[in-house]
Amino acid sequence: MTALDAGPTEAPRTFFFNDPVIRGIVYQIVVGLILVSFIAWIIGNTAANLAAQNKTTGFDFLWKTAGFDISFSLLPWSRASTYWQAFLVGITNTLLVAFIGIVVATILGFTIGIARLSSNFIISSLATVYVETIRNIPLLLQLFFWYFAVLKTMPAVRDSYELPLDSFINQRGIFFPQPLPDAQFGFVWIGLAVAIVGVLVLRRWARKRLEATGQRFPVFLTSLAVLLVLPALVWLISGAQVAFDPPVLGRFNFEGGVQLPPEFLALLFGLSIYTASFIAETVRGGIQAVNHGQTEAAQSLGLKEGDRLRLVIVPQAMRVIVPPLTSQYLNLTKNSSLGAAIGYPELVNVFSGTALNQTGRAIECIALTMLVYLILSLLTSAIMNWYNARVTLVER
Amino acid sequence: MTDTGYVRSELVAAKPAPNPTSGAVVWAKKNLFATPMDALLTAFGVLFLLWVVPPFFNFVLGHAVGPMGTVEECRAITAGACWAYVYNEMEFFIYGFYDIPQLWRPNIVFALGALLFVPLLIPKLPFKRINALLFLFVYPVVAYFLLAGGVFGLSEMPTEKWGGLLVTLIISVVGITLAFPLGIVLALGRQSTLPVIKTICVTFIELIRSVPLITILFMASIMLPLFMPQGMTVDKLLRALVGVTLFTSAYLAEVVRGGLQAIPRGQYEAAASLGLGYWQRMYFIILPQALKHVIPGIVNSFIALFKDTSLVYIVGMKDLLEAVKTKNDSALEWQSANTATTGYLFAAIVFWAFCFSMSRYSMFMERRLNTGHKR
Amino acid sequence: MSEPSQTTAASGQATRQDKATSTKPAIEIIGMHKWYGDFHVLRDINLTVGDGERIVIAGPSGSGKSTLIRCVNRLEEHQEGQIIVNGVELTADLKRIDEVRREVGMVFQHFNLFPHLTILQNLTLAPIWVRGTPKAAAEATAMHYLERVKIPEQANKFPGQLSGGQQQRVAIARSLCMQPRIMLFDEPTSALDPEMVKEVLDVMISLAEEGMTMICVTHEMGFARQVADRVIFMDQGQIIEQNEPEQFFSNPQHERTKLFLSQILH
Numbered sequence A: 001m002t003a004l005d006a007g008p009t010e011a012p013r014t015f016f017f018n019d020p021v022i023r024g025i026v027y028q029i030v031v032g033l034i035l036v037s038f039i040a041w042i043i044g045n046t047a048a049n050l051a052a053q054n055k056t057t058g059f060d061f062l063w064k065t066a067g068f069d070i071s072f073s074l075l076p077w078s079r080a081s082t083y084w085q086a087f088l089v090g091i092t093n094t095l096l097v098a099f100i101g102i103v104v105a106t107i108l109g110f111t112i113g114i115a116r117l118s119s120n121f122i123i124s125s126l127a128t129v130y131v132e133t134i135r136n137i138p139l140l141l142q143l144f145f146w147y148f149a150v151l152k153t154m155p156a157v158r159d160s161y162e163l164p165l166d167s168f169i170n171q172r173g174i175f176f177p178q179p180l181p182d183a184q185f186g187f188v189w190i191g192l193a194v195a196i197v198g199v200l201v202l203r204r205w206a207r208k209r210l211e212a213t214g215q216r217f218p219v220f221l222t223s224l225a226v227l228l229v230l231p232a233l234v235w236l237i238s239g240a241q242v243a244f245d246p247p248v249l250g251r252f253n254f255e256g257g258v259q260l261p262p263e264f265l266a267l268l269f270g271l272s273i274y275t276a277s278f279i280a281e282t283v284r285g286g287i288q289a290v291n292h293g294q295t296e297a298a299q300s301l302g303l304k305e306g307d308r309l310r311l312v313i314v315p316q317a318m319r320v321i322v323p324p325l326t327s328q329y330l331n332l333t334k335n336s337s338l339g340a341a342i343g344y345p346e347l348v349n350v351f352s353g354t355a356l357n358q359t360g361r362a363i364e365c366i367a368l369t370m371l372v373y374l375i376l377s378l379l380t381s382a383i384m385n386w387y388n389a390r391v392t393l394v395e396r
Numbered sequence B: 001m002t003d004t005g006y007v008r009s010e011l012v013a014a015k016p017a018p019n020p021t022s023g024a025v026v027w028a029k030k031n032l033f034a035t036p037m038d039a040l041l042t043a044f045g046v047l048f049l050l051w052v053v054p055p056f057f058n059f060v061l062g063h064a065v066g067p068m069g070t071v072e073e074c075r076a077i078t079a080g081a082c083w084a085y086v087y088n089e090m091e092f093f094i095y096g097f098y099d100i101p102q103l104w105r106p107n108i109v110f111a112l113g114a115l116l117f118v119p120l121l122i123p124k125l126p127f128k129r130i131n132a133l134l135f136l137f138v139y140p141v142v143a144y145f146l147l148a149g150g151v152f153g154l155s156e157m158p159t160e161k162w163g164g165l166l167v168t169l170i171i172s173v174v175g176i177t178l179a180f181p182l183g184i185v186l187a188l189g190r191q192s193t194l195p196v197i198k199t200i201c202v203t204f205i206e207l208i209r210s211v212p213l214i215t216i217l218f219m220a221s222i223m224l225p226l227f228m229p230q231g232m233t234v235d236k237l238l239r240a241l242v243g244v245t246l247f248t249s250a251y252l253a254e255v256v257r258g259g260l261q262a263i264p265r266g267q268y269e270a271a272a273s274l275g276l277g278y279w280q281r282m283y284f285i286i287l288p289q290a291l292k293h294v295i296p297g298i299v300n301s302f303i304a305l306f307k308d309t310s311l312v313y314i315v316g317m318k319d320l321l322e323a324v325k326t327k328n329d330s331a332l333e334w335q336s337a338n339t340a341t342t343g344y345l346f347a348a349i350v351f352w353a354f355c356f357s358m359s360r361y362s363m364f365m366e367r368r369l370n371t372g373h374k375r
Numbered sequence C: 001m002s003e004p005s006q007t008t009a010a011s012g013q014a015t016r017q018d019k020a021t022s023t024k025p026a027i028e029i030i031g032m033h034k035w036y037g038d039f040h041v042l043r044d045i046n047l048t049v050g051d052g053e054r055i056v057i058a059g060p061s062g063s064g065k066s067t068l069i070r071c072v073n074r075l076e077e078h079q080e081g082q083i084i085v086n087g088v089e090l091t092a093d094l095k096r097i098d099e100v101r102r103e104v105g106m107v108f109q110h111f112n113l114f115p116h117l118t119i120l121q122n123l124t125l126a127p128i129w130v131r132g133t134p135k136a137a138a139e140a141t142a143m144h145y146l147e148r149v150k151i152p153e154q155a156n157k158f159p160g161q162l163s164g165g166q167q168q169r170v171a172i173a174r175s176l177c178m179q180p181r182i183m184l185f186d187e188p189t190s191a192l193d194p195e196m197v198k199e200v201l202d203v204m205i206s207l208a209e210e211g212m213t214m215i216c217v218t219h220e221m222g223f224a225r226q227v228a229d230r231v232i233f234m235d236q237g238q239i240i241e242q243n244e245p246e247q248f249f250s251n252p253q254h255e256r257t258k259l260f261l262s263q264i265l266h
């Protein structure tokens, strides 16, 4: 804009507001000012409101004793723990249910997505009914269903249903024996690690050999065998023992074993089943996006069905599937916050619920909660951008 | 075959295929028993259906207590739904605590809404513009005064008394209507070349999209009153609407952006070369095309919003799901083994019916738009 | 236009007669019928293609040309009659289908290159995984054929980066890498811009000159005149007329053939 009046061959003067650059700057200043004053107004109001209610602000409360119970926690937790620890417990509980949910939803979703494309009428209809039913009912309603209508109507502890393998299910969740491996069992883990490394080496070797001599090697079956046989052998030789601590009915509840509370189970079922219906649609779309000509070209080159899928169809379908799949994973993680409605102690419940109510630090608690989700999203989209940059098909 | 060539003297008439190509048996062979694996899957599927369908059917109809049944009957059965409960609480599920003698008011609102909204959905019907203007600007005012009262001798009905399906519909329809213009502005802002405006829009969109709706509703519920000048209270319904609108606008902005990106460059250039200003270009040329393109995406956002209204219990509103849950937990006079399940089943059916028909509508529009483009 | 075609046609015929007498036919189709559901798409097809023979199939759209050549490598299955390729009769037997597909290359109208693989990977995929050729050898063969189709410098690009004509030449090279005995072409030039048609036809002509057995569905009548041993005219799922190109073009017999030629040659 300074360049305008700097030149010797000055253009005919325009009314300053008709210069697009100046106009842009004016717009931006106006919008910026409005936004800043709006924020200032909010801050002012908030400060006044907080002062009127005699409330202080700040994050010092994080180091105070929380003094409440959390029904389910992977980290050590007692009433003497601090709010910061409560925050961490909330995060781990969110991540736990999200992680297991993602695994289950992926398996279920891929199965159903592929089933929808089946030429078998019954199988594809079943898959369609699943998708069209599940994704058109609110997740919260499904959580209520699993929690109140299914898991909470289980019998009382005294009348628990017995499941196979010394497990029980009742109002308080599922109880199953806790495996207690002895010291020797460490060798089995080492054996498993060695087997995994071995399989990776084997795959590389098989690939190299194929490239060098053209001979194929049954990698999949051999890998499976190595993964199973090696740890089993080590187990036998080392004489490692696994004891089981079964749940035993005590006076009021089961003692020993592992308990999965109904809140966790309901949230896990709900999240996995709901998200699977969206993943199934993603998978179906991805597979359908691969042009039929690709199959025909691969067929006419003589590639067998397995190779056709592995080398031609799946790599192309995955490019289409992975980006929306990740956003489904992110959705699942965000949706795990609905656990708050059925009492699962995930981040929102613990921190924007209990901790907020006890401390009254609304702004701090909600901001920290949102920050966690924000970081998770940013991380995911960073990974996605990296992936997309790697796999985007090069076009002219 | 000879070297001197060959000419067919008589055309071969079409004859039927050697094996029958239609009929139940052929169909079954192709779709159920094509390979041994298929036969196995079919058997598996049939077993699954036998396992699931009869109990479900019995629960919903076979062993269920009908709408005219009594609670004693409901308590006597264990394997059937208690529809009498739903029938008796229907008013609460649909209107919440709205005074029963005044129910004609929400009913008129429902009827007017359907009357104005349904023609909007049918592409063939004329007067779209007037219809839309009536629905967007006149109807909300009429509906508000009818529902809230306090004028024209209508008794006052505070929003605390509104509930059930009424609230679900109000929040989702008002939410999408308010979020729509906001979403368009955000999408345009995101495309803008002005860095300040672009940054503001991108930050808002990405921030909102990265957090769960429930945290935004927490904010609306707890922090919105703090943000307001002292002594000013924010109605709960309004809190829910603010939260839901902000949330939806960010998602709509992304939908609209998709549409804007699908418009070929030539359209922008042609509009500019006609000498139209920025807003004229957008209003007359770009947005009409972009929005038409993303109608399915908008409908899908609406479906998501409709399901998400079930979260407004956070701010203390009793939407359909919360109304059902409240009765499930508190209607002691209806307590029986399957009362709660029946209540949730009812809510599920209502939500499903709305969402499913909307998703079919979105598919219908998608097909229409696709063929429209090929021509 | 007609002078060079005369000579090549004559020499082509000579080759065919040599081979026809000395070896068994490359493709033999006897009384073949095919239906899509109730639709009788191919009717009483009888066709013998000798080793080294070049056939051009022409006919109006929807007359079943694509369907016919897709039956030859069993992308489609027929319901009646016999198809024998290189002495192997095509039945539902997967092993036989694989055997035939290894020896029959196919070039599609829309190229169907694998977009996620580089040009070189497109070319070596089948030799490595189907033939068990070592990678180095497969790459050498691939480069050889890329040079033949005159685009060796594109080896490490992706299909999306190439023009249509280049893509189609890669597609031809990809089939050649399997060293097929028979090549099928389904309208290989009809999705191309006019200026790219020639580069693809040149490749096909040089293939023909080397004695490859070819069946080409194409409307490039200049190509037919120049290289075909026989032109086959199809309509309504049947072979209406077939003849040497010279006879076919100058003296069509059947009414439909005349009509078709008048439309296409104007």
Ligand SMILES: Nc1ncnc2c1ncn2[C@@H]1O[C@H](COP(=O)(O)OP(=O)(O)O)[C@@H](O)[C@H]1O
Binding pocket: C036, C039, C041, C059, C060, C061, C062, C063, C064, C065, C066, C067, C068
């Ligand atoms: N997969 C299919 N299912 C049903 N009909 C088909 C299919 N493929 C082709 N057809 C029909 O078969 C006829 C011949 O098709 P095609 O062989 O592609 O003709 P051409 O290649 O000569 O144009 C057409 O009428 C077409 O509509």
Ligand SMILES: [Mg+2]
Binding pocket: C065, C066, C067, C187
């Ligand atoms: Mg064709």
